[in-house]
Amino acid sequence: MSSGFGVITPQGRCHQYYVAFQDCIAAGHGVNSRKVCGPTVEDYFECLHSKKQNKWYGKIRKTVIQKHLEKEYKEESKSSTQESSTQA
Structure with missing residues (x-):
């Protein structure tokens, strides 16, 4: 889960990808944020939905x-x- 708490483990399976996605968005790439953060978003959604x-x-x-x-x-x-x- 994006909250960082997992059901069994202390950290959710996709939390690391969410943090990378959040950091990329927070970096404020402006107009190019979709191009720059695209692979990060793709990794996060792949982790969630496979x-x-x-x-x-x-x-x-x-x-x-x-x-x-x-x-x-x-x-x-x-x-x-x-x-x-x-x-x-």
């Missing part, structure tokens, strides 16, 4: 499932060709 991490896990999961299905299809087609050759 959108990039979840997207990455989704890609991995999709690849694993696809490879598993391809393997099943190959095994199924092999067994069906073997059955048809033994019946003839």
